[in-house]
Every structure is written in C-alpha cells, then in structure tokens.
Amino acid sequence: MRTVAITVNGEFRRHEIEPRLLLVYFLRDLLGLTGTNVGCDTSTCGACTVHLDGSSVKSCTLLAVQADGGSVTTIEGIGSEPALNPMQQSFQRMHALQCGFCTPGMVMAAMSLLADNPAPTEAEVRRGLEGNLCRCTGYHNIVRAVLAVSETGERRGEQ
Amino acid sequence: MIPAAFDYVVPDSAEHAVALLADHGDEAKVLAGGQSLLPLMKLRLATPGLLVDIGRINELSYIRQETGYVAIGATTRHCDVEWSGLLRQWVPLLPHVTSQVADPQVRHRGTLVGAIAHGDPASDLAAAALALDASLVILGPQGARATPVAQFFRGFLDVDLSPDEIVTEIRIPTPAASAWSFQKFVRRSFDWAIVGCAIAGGPEPRVALVNMDSRPLRALAVEEALAAGAPAAEAAAYATHGVTPPSDLHAPSEYRMHLARVLVRRSLQEAHL
Numbered sequence: 465m466r467t468v469a470i471t472v473n474g475e476f477r478r479h480e481i482e483p484r485l486l487l488v489y490f491l492r493d494l495l496g497l498t499g500t501n502v503g504c505d506t507s508t509c510g511a512c513t514v515h516l517d518g519s520s521v522k523s524c525t526l527l528a529v530q531a532d533g534g535s536v537t538t539i540e541g542i543g544s545e546p547a548l549n550p551m552q553q554s555f556q557r558m559h560a561l562q563c564g565f566c567t568p569g570m571v572m573a574a575m576s577l578l579a580d581n582p583a584p585t586e587a588e589v590r591r592g593l594e595g596n597l598c599r600c601t602g603y604h605n606i607v608r609a610v611l612a613v614s615e616t617g618e619r620r621g622e623q
Numbered sequence: 624m625i626p627a628a629f630d631y632v633v634p635d636s637a638e639h640a641v642a643l644l645a646d647h648g649d650e651a652k653v654l655a656g657g658q659s660l661l662p663l664m665k666l667r668l669a670t671p672g673l674l675v676d677i678g679r680i681n682e683l684s685y686i687r688q689e690t691g692y693v694a695i696g697a698t699t700r701h702c703d704v705e706w707s708g709l710l711r712q713w714v715p716l717l718p719h720v721t722s723q724v725a726d727p728q729v730r731h732r733g734t735l736v737g738a739i740a741h742g743d744p745a746s747d748l749a750a751a752a753l754a755l756d757a758s759l760v761i762l763g764p765q766g767a768r769a770t771p772v773a774q775f776f777r778g779f780l781d782v783d784l785s786p787d788e789i790v791t792e793i794r795i796p797t798p799a800a801s802a803w804s805f806q807k808f809v810r811r812s813f814d815w816a817i818v819g820c821a822i823a824g825g826p827e828p829r830v831a832l833v834n835m836d837s838r839p840l841r842a843l844a845v846e847e848a849l850a851a852g853a854p855a856a857e858a859a860a861y862a863t864h865g866v867t868p869p870s871d872l873h874a875p876s877e878y879r880m881h882l883a884r885v886l887v888r889r890s891l892q893e894a895h896l
Contacts, residue, residue, distance in 0.1 A: 466631060483631035483674065484664075505624050507662055508813075510728065519702070519731040525661050526732065529631050530654075530678065576727065594812040595726025 468532040472497070473541030483529050487521075488512045490528035491538055499539040499568050503597070510596030513569035513576075514538050520576035522595070539568035542575065550613050551575050560609035562600035570596050574610045583615035626664035630673045637697070637762050637791050640677050645764045645787040647673050653789055654678060655698055658725070658733035659741045678734075683791060686710060692794040697737070701730035714795050716803040716823060720751040723805070726813040739772065740790045742782040742838065744869075745815045747807060749776065749839035753831035754803070754821040757795050763788040776838040800825035804893035806886040807833065810873070817874050818882040820862075824894045835868045835883050842866075845887055855896055859888035 469478045472495060479494055491497045491514070500523060503511030507525040514523045515537040543549035548556070551571050561567045570593065577584065577592035584592060589610045590603070598606060611617045634640040644651050652671035654660055655678050663669040677683060683698040686707050693713055695704065704710060705721045717735075724730060724738070724747055738748045739759070752772045759775060761768050764787055772793075775783050784790065802824030807816045819833030820842075828849055830842040844864035848857065868879035 482628065484626045484628055486625070505665070507658070507729065510726070513728055516731075520728045521732055522728045525658060525665075525729075527631075527657065527661070530657065530676065573728065576731075580727070591812065592727060595728045 466529055468529055470528070470531050470533070471535040473537060481528055483527060485528045486524055487514070487516075487526040487528045487531055487536070488523035490531075491523065491536070497538050497540050501565055501568060503565065503569075508597065509566070509569075509599075510573055511566050511569040513572040513596065515572060515576060518576075518579070520573050520595075537572075539571060542571070549575075551578075551609075554609040554613045555606070558605045558609035558612060560602070560605040562598075562602045566596060566598045566600075570598070570606055574606075577610065578614055583619075584611070585616070586611060589614075624665040626661070627667055627670040629664075629671055631676060632673065633676050633679050636680060637677070637683060637789060640675050640680070640789055641762055641764055641787060643673075643675050644789070649786050651675055651786070653740075655737040656700060656733040658729050659737065659743070677789065688713065688797070689794075692796050695735055695793050695795070697789065697791050698734055699736070701725075701733050701735060701738075702727070704735050705730060713797045714755060714799040716755060716799065716805060716821065717751055717795065719803075720747050720805050720821060723747060723807060723812075736790050736793050739775075739793060740782060740784060742776055742778075742780050744776075744779065744836060744838050744840075745834040746839060747805070747816060747819055747821070747833055750819055750821040750831035750833045751805065752793065752795075753839055753841050754823040754829045755795050755799055756823070756829060757793050759790050760792040760794065761788050762791045767791070769794075773841065776840070779837040781838070799823060800828070800894075802894040802896070804890035806890045806893070808882050808886060818868075818879050818886055820883070820886040820890045822887075822890045822894045822896070824896055828891075828894070828896055830862075830887060830890070832862070832866070832883060832887075835863075835879060836866045837869075840866070842883075842887060845891075849891075849896060855891035856888055858896075859884050859891055862887040 501511040503509035512524040650672035683696040685696040800823040807819040816833045844861035862883040863880040870876045
C-alpha cells in the first residue's frame with residue numbers, strides 16, 4: 465500500500481491505495497466521481513479522459529500513483545447545472561450527444577484541444593478528437609459544438 | 624482489467640534507477656509514460672513484481688541542441704517532441720511522425736525513448752529513429768554506453784538492453800536531411816500502422832519500414848538500389864526484399880507486401896528521390 469495525495473477538482477485528497485489502482489477507479493470507486501466512464505478499458509475509446517496537470521489523459525491507462533502530487537480535473541470539476549462550463553453549454557445547444565456515454569470524455573478532450581489550439585479548423589477538431597469514440601457515431605454535432613466555442617466559432621458569430 | 628499486484632518505487636536519479644534494477648533483476652520493469660507497459664500489464668501479458676517509475680526524474684526531460692546532434696531525454700513526452708520548435712527546425716521528420724502516433728491523450732503521457740525501448744515493430748517512431756540514424760545512450764551498473772538504433776532492435780519486443788540498464792537519451796544527428804517523408808496506412812487515424820515507411824533523404828538515403836517484420840528495420844535493398852542509381856519506382860520494388868511481414872486480422876502478409884511497395888514509392892517521390 466502507498467499513500468497518495470492528489471488534488472481532484474481543487475480538493476486535496478489523500479488515500480492509501482495499492483500501486484496497481486488505476487486512476488479511473490481511484491476517481492470512481494474511492495471518490496465517487498462516476499462522471500468519468502470506463503468504456504473500452506484499453507486506451508482506445510477516450511470515455512475515461514480527464515485532465516492531469518492541465519493535459520488530457522486516459523485515466524484507464526494511468527496508475528493513480530503516477531498522479532501523486534498532481535492535480536486532476538474531471539467532468540464534475542468543470543461545471544454543473546445551473547452553472548455549466550461553456551463547452552458543456554455548447555454540447556447542449558448543438559445537441560452534441562445521443563446516448564451520452566462518451567460525452568464526459570469528449571468534453572474533457574475538447575477542452576484540452578482548445579487549450580492547445582484555440583482557433584482550430586474543422587479538420588483540426590476532428591483530428592484532435594481522434595482519441596475519443598462516439599459509438600452512436602454522432603460526430604458532426606460534437607465537432608460543431610467544439611467549433612462554436614472556439615475562436616473560430618467566435619469569429620463566425622456562432623456563440 | 625486490473626494489473627497483477629506489484630511494488631512501486633520512485634528513484635531520485637537515473638543512477639538510482641539502475642541500482643534498483645540491479646537489485647531486482649528480471650522482476651523489475653521501468654515505467655516512464657506507461658502507454659505501452661500499462662496496457663500489457665492490464666492484459667497480464669506483463670506481470671512485473673516492481674515498477675521503477677523514472678517518469679518523475681525531471682532531469683531526464685529535455686530537448687537540447689548539442690554539437691552535431693539533438694539530444695532528447697528519456698522522459699521527454701511525445702507532446703513535447705511534437706511541439707518542439709528546435710526539432711521542427713532541425714529534425715522535422717521526428718515531430719511530424721510523432722504527431723501521428725496514437726492520439727493526443729496518449730501523446731500527453733507517452734515518451735519517445737520509452738516507445739523506442741519497447742522495440743515494437745509496429746512503432747512509427749522506431750522507423751523514424753532508424754531513418755534518422757539515431758543512437759541511444761544506455762546507462763547500466765558499469766556506466767554509460769552508446770549504441771546505434773540500427774543495432775538495438777533484435778526481435779519482437781526484444782532489444783539490446785539488459786534488465787539492469789535504462790536508455791537515458793536518444794541522439795539524432797544534425798543537420799538531418801532536408802528531404803524526408805513519412806507514409807502510414809491506417810484504418811482509423813489513431814490506429815497502429817498496418818504498414819508505414821519513414822525516409823530521410825540526402826546523399827545516402829535511409830528507408831525504414833513499420834510493421835513489416837518481427838522488428839523495426841531498414842529496407843536495405845531499396846537503399847542499395849537507390850545508391851546504384853535506380854529511379855524511385857524501380858527501387859521501391861525492393862521494399863519487400865528479405866522481409867517476412869506478419870499476417871493478422873488487419874492484413875495478410877501479401878497485402879502488407881503490396882502496401883510496402885506502394886508506400887515506399889510514394890515516400891521516395893515525396894522526398895524527391
């Protein structure tokens with residue numbers, strides 16, 4: 465067992481864990497933050513995407529001990545009703561979800577994408593979301609939602 | 624999927640990591656970004672008793688211009704390589720290839736040196752390193768040694784690295800060839816290449832193949848044909864000379880052979896060879 469101290473959504477959390485505990489289960493099972501989903505469990509689908517120290521990562525392929533001392537942000541940490549984050553609002557407005565299972569990971573990946581590239585082209589948005597699968601295949605509205613909150617969308621007056 | 628239980632230790636330095644590896648032998652594995660190792664551990668294809676996490680050794684994360692080469696440290700992540708102005712200027716092939724590895728989340732965690740040390744024949748980066756004639760600095764209990772990547776890859780996931788050694792740095796000779804190309808055939812953008820080809824031009828062009836044998840390798844017969852003056856289309860026909868590409872659910876061996884010839888030809892043409 466090993467003690468880790470991880471700041472999750474701004475809150476300091478200290479837990480004694482097995483080194484083999486994956487970050488996604490630290491979040492879901494120990495902290496009860498079930499907004500982060502486990503989809504494929506093989507680093508393919510991106511449903512488990514969270515931010516570690518500001519960058520998107522797949523929390524099914526990261527040990528919680530690797531995040532020791534770091535800062536993690538999950539979907540619960542960026543906003544909830546009635547104060548949704550602009551990306552969440554845009555997903556709602558553009559109807560960028562069908563079953564909703566991929567949505568938390570999509571939103572977290574999209575925010576990281578815009579942090580790296582605030583004014584992406586449509587092709588860059590599609591490429592930047594390559595690590596996230598929507599099994600309903602509802603990509604068009606997801607891309608529209610991301611573009612709408614980007615500087616590209618601001619210029620087009622989509623906000 | 625949950626990895627088998629293991630102990631976890633964070634060394635203070637590369638030397639400390641080597642000492643830990645020397646103490647634990649085959650039981651220990653080095654963890655850097657974990658984007659290759661953790662999937663294997665979750666499938667229990669790897670069950671190390673100890674993980675030595677070098678990912679927190681900040682001194683090993685760097686990209687530096689030295690005399691005659693660029694040095695990249697063991698814990699430098701793919702995203703740092705992808706966005707490096709120095710690499711884009713001096714070795715543009717490397718950030719270009721890196722930008723096509725996996726997806727942004729994986730590139731935020733995975734490391735270039737880790738991908739090379741993994742020795743996967745399907746690695747785009749191993750082919751890029753071969754085309755760029757890179758070399759590795761390897762630290763062991765007896766000190767450091769250097770080895771060209773051309774001699775590093777021995778077989779499937781088998782590299783010239785003892786259980787008590789770690790790769791601390793990769794060196795890319797500069798100036799790298801201004802003419803280069805990378806071609807990759809995938810079903811989806813984040814997939815592993817079914818076949819890929821990396822080329823560095825110059826007076827003695829180097830051609831390297833992805834996923835065409837049990838290890839990353841150069842297409843030496845293509846290089847020899849070019850040296851003998853063959854035009855690109857003719858030289859590319861030698862891409863499958865002496866290789867044994869795997870068959871899997873993505874492609875039978877014969878299809879890989881076809882792809883290799885096509886991709887090598889396109890790469891040679893793109894690199895104006």
